[in-house]
Amino acid sequence: MDQREIYRLLEQVKSGKVSVEQAVLDLKEAPYQDIGYAKIDTHRGLRQGIPEVIYGAGKTADQIIGIVSKMLEHHQDHIMVTSIDSAKAKQVQQAVQNVPVHYHALANFLQIGDFPPDNGSGYVLVVTGGTSDLPVSEEAALTAQMLGNDVRRLYDVGVSGLHRLLDHMDDIMCARVIVAVAGMEGALASVVGGMADCPVVAVPTSVGYGASFGGVSALLSMLNSCASGVSVVNIDNGFGAGYLASMINHI
Known part of the structure; x- marks a missing residue:
C-alpha cells in the first residue's frame, strides 16, 4: 500500500464510506515491498x-x-x-x-537509530553464567533495549560460584522478566527460576566441552528445569529471548 492508497483510504474513513475498524484491517493486510531478493514486510509493526x-x-x-x-x-x-x-x-x-x-x-x-525511550512496565534483567556467554547475552540485551525496555545486566554469575548470584537478590526479585543465558550444563536458569517471581526466558549457549554437544546439553537441562515459570528459546538465540522478554514487559 503506497502513500496515495493510504490517503484514499483515510479520505474514505473521513467521509464515512469505510469504518475505522475496516481501515485498520486494510492497513494490517497491506502488501509487502518486493525488491527482488527480499520481500520487506513494511507493515509488520502495525500488525x-x-x-x-x-x-x-x-x-x-x-x-x-x-x-x-x-x-x-x-x-x-x-x-x-x-x-x-x-x-x-x-x-x-x-x-x-x-x-x-x-x-x-x-x-x-x-x-x-538511537535507543527508543523505555516504556515497559518494569525492567528486563539479563543474567549470564560466564564471560564466554556474553555475545549471546548482549544480543538479548541490545534487542530488548531497541524495543523500548529498561535493561539491566548481571554478568558472570554462574552456578560454579553461586555466591556471586546471591549477592544480587534484590535485582532478581524486582525484575519484570529475566533472561538467563548459560552454556555448559545450563543450570543457571533453574537456579534463577527458583528465586524469581517473574517469567524467566532461558537461553542455552553453545559454550562448553565435547559432551555439551554444542549447546544441546544446556538446552535439554533448561527444558527439564524443575523451576516453574521457565521458558526456553533455541541455542544461542539471544535475539529471540530479548524479543520475548520485551513482549512480556509490555503486557
Whole structure:
C-alpha cells in the first residue's frame, strides 16, 4: 500500500464510506515491498507492534543496505541487524546517511537509530553464567533495549560460584522478566527460576566441552528445569529471548 492508497483510504474513513475498524484491517493486510531478493514486510509493526528485524548472516552487504534503505523510506526509526560481521557492518555504516548507526561487535549486532525511550512496565534483567556467554547475552540485551525496555545486566554469575548470584537478590526479585543465558550444563536458569517471581526466558549457549554437544546439553537441562515459570528459546538465540522478554514487559 503506497502513500496515495493510504490517503484514499483515510479520505474514505473521513467521509464515512469505510469504518475505522475496516481501515485498520486494510492497513494490517497491506502488501509487502518486493525488491527482488527480499520481500520487506513494511507493515509488520502495525500488525505485531514490532517491525521486521534483519538477520544478517548469509546476506551480502549490498542486500542489507538495500533492505535498510527501504525500511528507512517507510519511516522505520529503529532498525536491528543481527548476526552481522564487522566487515558488512562497516559497509552499511558508510552507506546509511543522516541516521545514527552503531555496531556492537561483541554481539555482532548493528543498531540503526538511537535507543527508543523505555516504556515497559518494569525492567528486563539479563543474567549470564560466564564471560564466554556474553555475545549471546548482549544480543538479548541490545534487542530488548531497541524495543523500548529498561535493561539491566548481571554478568558472570554462574552456578560454579553461586555466591556471586546471591549477592544480587534484590535485582532478581524486582525484575519484570529475566533472561538467563548459560552454556555448559545450563543450570543457571533453574537456579534463577527458583528465586524469581517473574517469567524467566532461558537461553542455552553453545559454550562448553565435547559432551555439551554444542549447546544441546544446556538446552535439554533448561527444558527439564524443575523451576516453574521457565521458558526456553533455541541455542544461542539471544535475539529471540530479548524479543520475548520485551513482549512480556509490555503486557
